[in-house]
Amino acid sequence: MSTHTEHQAPQGREPLDVNDPRLSRFDIVQEGARRDDIEIVHYEPQVVPGSKAERRLTRTVATMFLLTGVAATAFLAIYIWWPWNWEAGRGGDKYYTPLLGVTLGIALLGIGFGILTWGKKLLPKEVSIQDRHDQPGSPADRRITGETMLYMADELGVKRRPLLGISLLAGLAPVGAVVAAPLVGGLISNPHKNNQMFTTGFKPAEDGKRIRLVREDGRPIRPADVSVGGQLTVFPGIDGGVSNKHADSPTLLIHLREDDAQKSRAANERKGHGDYMWGNYVAFSKICTHAGCPASLYEQQTNRLLCPCHQSQFLITDNAMPVFGPANRPLPQLPIEVDEEGFFVARSDYTETIGPDFWERP
Amino acid sequence: MKRRKFDAAALPAKTAGAVDDRFQVATPLRKLLNKVFPDHWSFLLGEIALFSFIVLLLTGVFLTFFYEPAMTEVVYDGSYAPLRGTPMSAAYASSLDLSFDVRGGLIMRQMHHWAALLFMAAIVVHMLRVFFTGAFRKPRETNWIIGSLLFWVGFLAGFTGYSLPDDGLSGTGLRIASGIILSIPVIGSWVSSSIFGGEFPGTIIISRFFIAHVLLIPGLLVALISAHLGLVFKQKHTQWPGPGRTNENVVGERMFPRYALKQGGFFMVVFGVIALMGGLFQINPIWYFGPYEAWVVSAASQPDWYVMFLDGSTRLMPAWEISIPIGDGYVIPPLFWPTVVLPGILVGLSTMYPFLEARRLKDYKHHNLLQRPRDVPARTAVGAMAVSFYIVLTLSGGNDVIADKFHISLNAMTWAGRIGLLVVPPLAYYFTYRICLGLQQHDREVLAHGVETGIIKRLPDGRFVEVHQPLTPVDGHDGHAPALDYVGWVVPKKMNRLGALGPAIRGFFYPIEKPAEAPVSPGHPPVEPRPEREEIGSGESRR
Numbered sequence: 061m062s063t064h065t066e067h068q069a070p071q072g073r074e075p076l077d078v079n080d081p082r083l084s085r086f087d088i089v090q091e092g093a094r095r096d097d098i099e100i101v102h103y104e105p106q107v108v109p110g111s112k113a114e115r116r117l118t119r120t121v122a123t124m125f126l127l128t129g130v131a132a133t134a135f136l137a138i139y140i141w142w143p144w145n146w147e148a149g150r151g152g153d154k155y156y157t158p159l160l161g162v163t164l165g166i167a168l169l170g171i172g173f174g175i176l177t178w179g180k181k182l183l184p185k186e187v188s189i190q191d192r193h194d195q196p197g198s199p200a201d202r203r204i205t206g207e208t209m210l211y212m213a214d215e216l217g218v219k220r221r222p223l224l225g226i227s228l229l230a231g232l233a234p235v236g237a238v239v240a241a242p243l244v245g246g247l248i249s250n251p252h253k254n255n256q257m258f259t260t261g262f263k264p265a266e267d268g269k270r271i272r273l274v275r276e277d278g279r280p281i282r283p284a285d286v287s288v289g290g291q292l293t294v295f296p297g298i299d300g301g302v303s304n305k306h307a308d309s310p311t312l313l314i315h316l317r318e319d320d321a322q323k324s325r326a327a328n329e330r331k332g333h334g335d336y337m338w339g340n341y342v343a344f345s346k347i348c349t350h351a352g353c354p355a356s357l358y359e360q361q362t363n364r365l366l367c368p369c370h371q372s373q374f375l376i377t378d379n380a381m382p383v384f385g386p387a388n389r390p391l392p393q394l395p396i397e398v399d400e401e402g403f404f405v406a407r408s409d410y411t412e413t414i415g416p417d418f419w420e421r422p
Numbered sequence: 423m424k425r426r427k428f429d430a431a432a433l434p435a436k437t438a439g440a441v442d443d444r445f446q447v448a449t450p451l452r453k454l455l456n457k458v459f460p461d462h463w464s465f466l467l468g469e470i471a472l473f474s475f476i477v478l479l480l481t482g483v484f485l486t487f488f489y490e491p492a493m494t495e496v497v498y499d500g501s502y503a504p505l506r507g508t509p510m511s512a513a514y515a516s517s518l519d520l521s522f523d524v525r526g527g528l529i530m531r532q533m534h535h536w537a538a539l540l541f542m543a544a545i546v547v548h549m550l551r552v553f554f555t556g557a558f559r560k561p562r563e564t565n566w567i568i569g570s571l572l573f574w575v576g577f578l579a580g581f582t583g584y585s586l587p588d589d590g591l592s593g594t595g596l597r598i599a600s601g602i603i604l605s606i607p608v609i610g611s612w613v614s615s616s617i618f619g620g621e622f623p624g625t626i627i628i629s630r631f632f633i634a635h636v637l638l639i640p641g642l643l644v645a646l647i648s649a650h651l652g653l654v655f656k657q658k659h660t661q662w663p664g665p666g667r668t669n670e671n672v673v674g675e676r677m678f679p680r681y682a683l684k685q686g687g688f689f690m691v692v693f694g695v696i697a698l699m700g701g702l703f704q705i706n707p708i709w710y711f712g713p714y715e716a717w718v719v720s721a722a723s724q725p726d727w728y729v730m731f732l733d734g735s736t737r738l739m740p741a742w743e744i745s746i747p748i749g750d751g752y753v754i755p756p757l758f759w760p761t762v763v764l765p766g767i768l769v770g771l772s773t774m775y776p777f778l779e780a781r782r783l784k785d786y787k788h789h790n791l792l793q794r795p796r797d798v799p800a801r802t803a804v805g806a807m808a809v810s811f812y813i814v815l816t817l818s819g820g821n822d823v824i825a826d827k828f829h830i831s832l833n834a835m836t837w838a839g840r841i842g843l844l845v846v847p848p849l850a851y852y853f854t855y856r857i858c859l860g861l862q863q864h865d866r867e868v869l870a871h872g873v874e875t876g877i878i879k880r881l882p883d884g885r886f887v888e889v890h891q892p893l894t895p896v897d898g899h900d901g902h903a904p905a906l907d908y909v910g911w912v913v914p915k916k917m918n919r920l921g922a923l924g925p926a927i928r929g930f931f932y933p934i935e936k937p938a939e940a941p942v943s944p945g946h947p948p949v950e951p952r953p954e955r956e957e958i959g960s961g962e963s964r965r
Contacts, residue, residue, distance in 0.1 A: 096456045098676065101666070112932060139526060146501045146522045157529045161701005164529075165694045172690030179683030186680070190458035190672045192658055194561065194788060251615035293717050303495075303509075303715075304623050307597075310717035346717055351601035351736065351757055352622070353594055354719045368721045369598060370737045371822060371832055384833055386736060388743035388756050415622075416601030417743070417755030418611045 093188065102187035117181050124174035128167045135163035258413055260345075261296030261309035262394060262406040270405040272297035273313060273343070273396065280403040283341060286315040291358050293346060296406070308414040310346040310354060311394050312365070313404070314376060320363055323377040328393075331379050333411075336395040338404070343394040344380045347415045348372060350387035365391070388417065459681050460661035460674035464551045466688060471544035473692040474537045475647065481534040482636065488524050489586065490516035491632030493625045502709055510588075510713035513628045517587035517708055533700030538580050540696060542728040545573050553775075553805050555792040557660045559785070563776040565653045570772045572646050574765075575639060577728060582635040584726055587706075588628055593714025595725055597622065598736075605758040623716070662792050663910040669790050722823050730819030731812055735760035738818050738839045796865075797910060799858035806854035807847040814842045865913045869893065870905040875917055891920060 076083070076091040083091075086103075093100055107114040138159045143152040196202070218225040251257055262271050272280045274297040286292050291314045295302040301309065316324055321340035328336055336342070344365070348355040353369035363376045364383070372387030374380040380391035392412035399405045413421045442448045492512040498505050500515070502522045520527040549569060552558055558566035581599070585592045600622040603614040619626035658672050667673045675681045699705075712718065725733055736757065744754040779801065780786060795802040817824065818839035825832040872890035879889050893906055893914070914920055 092452050093456050093676065096453050098456050098458055100676075116932070144525055146503075148503055157532070158701050160526060160529045161532075161698055165698030165701065168690050168694030168697055170694075172687045172692075172694055175683055175687035175690065177687075179680050179687060183680045183683070186675055187666075187673060188458045188676050189666060190456075190658075192670050192672055192790060194657065194670075194790065247616045248612070249615045249620055251611035251621075253620070256621045257611060295717075307622055307716035350755075351598040353597060353723075354717045356717070356719055357721065368719055368723055368822065369594065370733070371836060372741075382741055385836065386739045386741055386756050386760075388741040416604045416757065417753055418604040418614075419607050419609075419752050419754070420611065420750070421753055422750040 097191040097193070098188050099190075100186055100188045103184055104186070105184045106181060114182070117177065121174050121178050121182070124170045124177065128170035128174070131163045131167035131170060135160060135167060138163060257418075260410055260414055261298050261301045261306035262311075263409040264406075265298075270397075270399065270407060271301075272399070273311070273404040273406065274301065276302055278302060281313070282402050283315075283339065283398060283404070286313060286341070288315050288317055288340070289360050290315050293356075294343065294404070308345075308347055311343050312346045312356070312358070313341060313343045313396075314358070316340045316342060316363070316377070320377050324379075327378045333379070333393060333395070335407075336393050338396045338398060341396060341404075342376065343396045343406075344374075344376065344391040345394065345410060345414050346391075348387060349382075349389045349391060349415065349417060350385070352416045355391065455676065455678045457655075457677045458672045458674050459677055460659050460672055461681070462662060464555070465659065467544055467548040467551050469685065469688060470692055471541050471548060472647065472651075473689045474541040474544060474696065475643065476689070477537040477693055477696050478534060478541060479640070481530050481537065482640075484530045485520065485527075485534060486636055488516060488520045488527060489513070489632075491586065491629045493588070493623075493628050505709060505712070508713060511628065513586060513588040514708070514713045517589070521709060529697075529700050532703075532705050533696055534583075535705045536699040536703070537696050538583060539705075539726060539728075540692075540699075542573070542576055542580060542726075545569075545576055546728075549573065550805070550809070554795040554802060555660075556789065556798060556801065557792055558776045559789040560776070560780065561657055561788055562653070562660070565650060565657070566776050567773045568646055568650045568653070570769065572643070572650065574769060575642050575646060579635065579639045579643060580726055580728060582631045582639065584706075585631050586628065586635060587708045588714055589708040590711035590714050590718055590720075591706075591708075591723060592711075593623070593716075594719050594723055595729075596627065596714075597716070601757060602761040605755045606762055607752075607754050607758065623714070658790070660790055660792050667791065669788065672790075722820075722826070724820055724823070727816070731815035732761055732765065732819075734815035734818030734821070734839065735764050737821060737836060738815070738843060740840070791910070794910060794912075796858040796861040799855045799862075802858050803851040803854040806850040810850035811843065811847045814839060814846055818843075864915075865908055868913050868915055869908060873915060873917055873920060891917060893920075 073094065075095070076087070078088050078091060090100055107117060138156070142156050142159060144156040146153050197205075213219075216224075264270055273294040274280050275292065275294065278297070280297060281292065281294060291312055294311050294313045296306060296309050298306075300306060318340065321337070321342075324342055325334075325337055328334055346354045346356060348367040348369065350367065350370055350372045353367050355365050355367035355372065355374060357366040357368055358364075358376075359366065365374045365376055365380065366372070367374075367385070367387070370386050372385035373383050374387070374391050375383045379393065382388065382390060392410045392414055394410055395407040396404055397407050490512045494512045495509050496512050496515050498508050498510055498515050498518065500506070500519050500523050502518055505518065517531075520531055522528070552566065552569065581595070585596050585599075600614050600618060603617065604610045606613060614622070617627070617630070618624040619630075659674075661667055661672060661674065664673070724730060739756050739760040742756050742759075746752040746754075795805075818836070821835035821839060822832060824830065825835045872892035875889045875891050877889040878886050880886050894904055
């Protein structure tokens with residue numbers, strides 16, 4: 061017994077003659093369903109033709125479709141004539157996008173609910189049962205397919221002529237590499253080119269000239285520009301220093317209060333960074349050592365620097381050691397001093413690696 | 423020669439005949455029109471994802487006409503005055519133009535973003551439905567895996583798209599992504615440098631993300647979605663147990679016309695809701711964030727909701743660094759575990775779950791009938807555990823906002839998350855398990871003793887008892903109704919479910935005095951007409 065014959069006549073049913081003039085259209089639909097192993101077991105009109113209920117539902121659906129037309133027209137009118145150019149304050153443009161959204165939304169909801177009402181309320185309810193036929197093929201069928209495939213392998217004769225298989229594999233392997241080569245070769249980029257992961261914009265110039273600390277607008281900074289307890293984001297005073305080109309260089313310059321500065325100096329001494337501060341001024345990298353966000357929320361009273369991305373907290377007076385959160389190493393400190401003209405300069409580049417940690421960071 | 427008369431009425435039949443002559447479509451088309459789909463509200467969740475994806479394609483194509491995927495520096499000169507004169511990337515400038523200088527561009531941008539959020543949300547909710555009802559069991563494990571992959575590919579699509587405007591917020595996200603890539607042991611710096619074309623941020627990443635976001639990832643999504651739907655079609659949809667429903671059949675509606683109409687209507691409704699959201703609710707107002715600058719960030723920087731669980735896991739991770747003292751020394755930074763290892767474990771566990779469960783239960787049979795979550799307490803409890811784990815992580819992703827709004831210490835929030843991540847999931851497992859058992863027991867109780875009527879009867883000896891309405895006719899021998907077997911479907915627990923509700927009058931202006939049918943199993947008409955009901959009273963005679 062195969063499943064094929066079952067398909068033809070489920071439950072031993074004779075197929076109906078569809079040309080029989082006595083059959084209604086529904087009879088033919090039902091016959092078609094039966095041929096697909098579907099039995100329509102329940103079929104019940106929801107409305108009586110010509111009844112008040114039917115007329116009311118028809119009107120409801122029609123209203124929704126017409127509402128769609130009205131809303132879509134309104135959308136077009138607003139799209140064309142409503143003032144939409146941005147202007148400061150509460151100009152008419154403030155309502156442009158909301159009005160478009162409301163009219164478009166009503167238009168789409170109108171057609172959506174119209175169709176839903178039509179389908180759910182006006183069409184007959186039915187329950188149909190279809191056979192699932194998800195049983196696997198018969199053992200004989202499986203065997204036939206399996207044998208056919210094995211026979212194909214026999215025909216190829218790889219077993220008898222192993223050289224063919226080996227040579228094909230050996231030939232194709234480099235082809236696979238050829239596909240990968242341009243992709244890898246084109247994209248690959250040495251992270252240690254120009255020692256870029258370990259240097260920043262503060263690296264002294266070729267002639268040994270020290271790099272100035274500048275503000276966001278490029279002006280250099282005098283010690284008097286930062287009041288006690290104040291802080292300032294500074295950049296290397298080089299071409300492109302204040303841009304994403306030197307995304308690892310932004311630095312926080314902090315003017316500590318006297319007692320904090322003493323603590324900080326003592327901590328510096330312990331680490332062998334005794335000469336990194338200048339007066340009561342310290343400079344730490346602003347790039348968080350956790351994931352690279354700018355650690356920019358400075359709490360003056362506790363001398364903590366908080367990174368708003370993952371809440372790592374660094375204690376500025378203790379060499380910017382991480383005291384809370386996921387960061388695992390302190391923010392690198394920039395050794396600073398003041399040059400002959402009275403502006404802040406970096407004595408040298410950072411002596412530790414900036415930014416997120418990675419495998420080969422020494 | 424006589425000119426043949428043109429018969430318009432015969433034209434459709436003639437055309438159809440001509441088409442079938444050439445392509446033999448009549449029989450396959452009949453099969454398609456007749457295909458039976460089971461219906462239940464919970465089967466529509468995946469559709470929301472599908473429809474959102476269509477909206478994403480439509481709005482996304484519009485956006486590409488105006489967006490410029492370049493990081494060349496330009497000075498903004500558009501109509502948004504607060505940013506005029508600011509140097510920024512061409513990508514950000516064109517995103518601003520899309521919002522302010524393209525007529526109707528802002529609603530398209532916002533619809534695209536809302537549709538993306540809805541797409542991911544619908545995927546998650548659909549996945550929960552499939553999980554808790556056991557729809558992933560054999561023969562549908564493949565489709566479960568495809569579905570899990572769709573979540574992660576959707577995640578990538580979302581992240582790449584979110585980064586394209588190159589605003590302050592998304593640039594920070596990109597910076598974190600580069601940090602995550604850097605954290606991978608051995609190859610991290612090489613992979614990061616290769617993706618960004620040098621040191622972060624470089625000048626190429628936006629154009630690379632653009633081609634990934636508009637071609638590679640959508641292509642993959644279309645392929646996976648097609649396979650997903652194709653398998654649903656081939657394997658036929660699962661169904662809830664119920665009258666006449668077996669493991670070997672599908673009880674429902676034929677695809678055309680009613681089912682297809684309902685689907686079409688539902689698509690328009692989803693589309694309409696996205697349009698309303700896109701118009702009324704602001705999303706990602708990039709003009710407030712400014713261009714990305716490596717030194718600028720603000721508090722409450724949160725990613726889109728589906729990324730927040732990773733942000734949360736990153737925040738909760740203690741600062742455990744593994745140093746390897748060989749040569750100059752090597753490190754595995756703490757960032758590696760919550761952002762690379764954790765998602766890896768999640769992908770592995772979720773894709774392997776159907777096989778793990780089958781192996782544990784030694785259950786290798788075909789299952790086409792769904793299970794109610796209460797009937798499989800262990801699975802439901804594991805699911806609750808996973809959901810609570812995810813929720814703790816997601817809340818921790820916004821723990822700075824919670825700390826701020828509720829005046830809680832930020833460090834306390836982090837610690838609450840760390841402890842909660844370990845404590846809440848086991849608790850969720852235990853309580854869910856017990857609740858499932860309780861619900862099971864109540865089902866059996868109702869089947870054995872009947873529905874509570876709320877009618878209190880005083881017995882001659884003074885005791886008070888509640889009258890229970892048995893679910894079967896009382897048989898003559900001992901005056902007790904025989905207990906019914908549980909068949910895996912809703913047990914009526916309220917008298918209203920048994921038709922004790924007064925007849926509903928339909929129609930507001932013109933009431934139709936015909937009692938509405940009381941539902942037996944919600945949403946499904948009975949296969950056979952129900953027998954006449956008897957009125958249930960207090961038991962006293964009204965004479």
